[in-house]
Amino acid sequence: xxxxxxxxxxxxxxxxxxxxxxxxxxxxxxxxxxxxxxxxxxxxxxxxxxxxxxxxxxxxxxxxxxxxxxxxxxxxxxxxxxxxxxxxxxxxxxxxxxxxxxxxxxxxxxxxxxxxxxxxxxxxxxxxxxxxxxxxxxxxxxxxxxxxxxxxxxxxxxxxxxxxxxxxxxxxxxxxxxxxxxxxxxxxxxxxxxxxxxxxxxxxxxxxxxxxxxxxxxxxxxxxxxxxxxxxxxxxxxxxxxxxxxxxxxxxxxxxxxxxxxxxxxxxxxxxxxxxxxxxxxxxxxxxxxxxxxxxxxxxxxxxxxxxxxxxxxxxxxxxxxxxxxxxxxxxxxxxxxxxxxxxxxxxxxxxxxxxxxxxxxxxxxxxxxxxxxxxxxxxxxxxxxxxxxxxxxxxxxxxxxxxxxxxxxxxxxxxxxxxxxxxxxxxxxxxxxxxxxxxxxxxxxxxxxxxxxxxxxxxxxxxxx
Numbered sequence: 001x002x003x004x005x006x007x008x009x010x011x012x013x014x015x016x017x018x019x020x021x022x023x024x025x026x027x028x029x030x031x032x033x034x035x036x037x038x039x040x041x042x043x044x045x046x047x048x049x050x051x052x053x054x055x056x057x058x059x060x061x062x063x064x065x066x067x068x069x070x071x072x073x074x075x076x077x078x079x080x081x082x083x084x085x086x087x088x089x090x091x092x093x094x095x096x097x098x099x100x101x102x103x104x105x106x107x108x109x110x111x112x113x114x115x116x117x118x119x120x121x122x123x124x125x126x127x128x129x130x131x132x133x134x135x136x137x138x139x140x141x142x143x144x145x146x147x148x149x150x151x152x153x154x155x156x157x158x159x160x161x162x163x164x165x166x167x168x169x170x171x172x173x174x175x176x177x178x179x180x181x182x183x184x185x186x187x188x189x190x191x192x193x194x195x196x197x198x199x200x201x202x203x204x205x206x207x208x209x210x211x212x213x214x215x216x217x218x219x220x221x222x223x224x225x226x227x228x229x230x231x232x233x234x235x236x237x238x239x240x241x242x243x244x245x246x247x248x249x250x251x252x253x254x255x256x257x258x259x260x261x262x263x264x265x266x267x268x269x270x271x272x273x274x275x276x277x278x279x280x281x282x283x284x285x286x287x288x289x290x291x292x293x294x295x296x297x298x299x300x301x302x303x304x305x306x307x308x309x310x311x312x313x314x315x316x317x318x319x320x321x322x323x324x325x326x327x328x329x330x331x332x333x334x335x336x337x338x339x340x341x342x343x344x345x346x347x348x349x350x351x352x353x354x355x356x357x358x359x360x361x362x363x364x365x366x367x368x369x370x371x372x373x374x375x376x377x378x379x380x381x382x383x384x385x386x387x388x389x390x391x392x393x394x395x396x397x398x399x400x401x402x403x404x405x406x407x408x409x410x411x412x413x414x415x416x417x418x419x420x421x422x423x424x425x426x427x428x429x430x431x432x433x434x435x436x437x438x439x440x441x442x443x444x445x446x447x448x449x450x451x452x453x454x455x456x457x458x459x460x461x462x463x464x465x466x
Contacts, residue, residue, distance in 0.1 A: 049077070051079070051081070052113075053080075053081065053089055053096075054085060056235055057188065057191070058113060065081060071141075073145065076108065079144075080111045084202065097129060098128055108149065110130060111131070112132075114202060117134045117206075120134070133155070134155035184446075190212065192207040192238075194238075195238070198384075200379065201376040209241045214255050221263050229446065230267040232269055234271055253280040260293065267448055268294055273340065276301050284327060294432050294434070296434040297337055297338070298340070299324075300339075303342060303345065303352075303359075304360075311384070322362060334433060336433035338365065339363070340369045341368055342372075342373050343372050344372050345373045346373070348395075366435075368402075368403030372393055372396040410435070415455055417452070418453075419453065421439075424445065426445070427439060440465075441464070451463040
């Protein structure tokens with residue numbers, strides 16, 4: 001179920017960004033994965049490649065890094081934009097770096113991203129690596145200039161980074177890895193995170209939360225619409241925190257309202273992953289009143305048992321999450337929800353796990369990102385009593401089974417509906433609620449057309465052009 005991004009290699013789903021974590025959209029099912037070995041494809045100019053692991057925000061930032069590398073004159077090089085959310089993500093990055101060196105012995109290999117920020121020494125110790133670049137520097141002027149390679153490790157204090165607006169991209173490459181037009185565009189409105197969930201290492205790779213100015217965001221969206229994009233996605237690590245650090249502390253809902261008002265030509269606005277602890281009144285009102293705001297929310301739920309949520313240091317309870325979902329459905333009945341869920345968190349017993357599985361039905365979720373708990377050194381959860389790996393793996397499999405049944409239930413409800421769909425690539429499109437549609441016939445990539453759902457295959461809806 002790959003969409004139009006094309007340069008991204010999936011390691012594991014993660015909270016935040018993107019949603020948002022794979023070749024597919026951050027809100028697509030978790031089983032959409034591509035092995036690291038499949039990603040060694042060109043995503044830049046001649047001899048310049050970007051390989052991205054992890055979330056949608058990372059993939060978005062690869063666009064920035066690529067543009068900066070081109071401007072700095074870098075060629076015959078591969079940039080690895082890493083993820084640190086799990087140990088497996090780091091392992092896959094190291095594996096891909098070794099394979100790249102064998103495939104292109106003369107190329108310069110640059111490692112950046114969250115894993116490089118958190119543990120630069122580990123990558124600097126790899127003989128294959130020419131430059132380790134911190135997250136806060138990967139889009140900076142001169143980051144890939146010839147003199148940059150004189151220092152093998154260039155990593156700053158990401159906690160000191162306060163600026164985001166300067167990182168906004170208003171010009172995207174208009175083709176993907178398969179040389180197809182891009183269907184949608186992304187705007188980074190926020191980066192970093194002020195919360196300290198016990199399982200998450202990401203704040204130490206991203207820094208504290210900081211927001212792009214509303215005017216800069218509107219300008220970026222308008223530029224993308226002028227380029228011909230019908231759908232724009234707002235992305236970040238914790239986008240519901242947008243505005244808290246800006247004068248007057250505006251809310252995400254106020255930003256969304258400003259975009260929709262000031263860019264009336266925009267046909268579809270979509271949000272990436274949001275925190276289940278909060279949805280501001282303006283955003284709730286817009287979900288009910290504004291058809292251009294897509295009826296699809298991907299929630300960072302993580303679990304369905306209150307004790308585990310407390311041990312995760314999440315800011316919501318099970319009841320809080322269900323109330324939020326109910327409040328959105330009351331104003332937007334056609335909304336579909338996705339969620340990030342972790343199986344096998346330390347101390348999770350069978351009763352707690354059953355509470356997690358039952359949340360899928362209680363919340364009537366449509367799309368799941370399921371991933372087994374993976375301890376990250378330096379996090380409180382890594383010091384908690386761990387479950388054995390076999391139990392974690394079994395529970396993740398059971399939870400994915402619940403997700404597969406939930407998706408089928410969602411698809412059953414789509415049959416017979418006529419929907420508005422964004423064409424992602426030949427024969428594939430997405431409805432407003434993010435249902436994937438397989439269709440026959442010709443349609444322009446990036447165009448929005450009407451389709452009638454005629455059935456499904458358990459993974460995606462089957463449709464015909466209306």
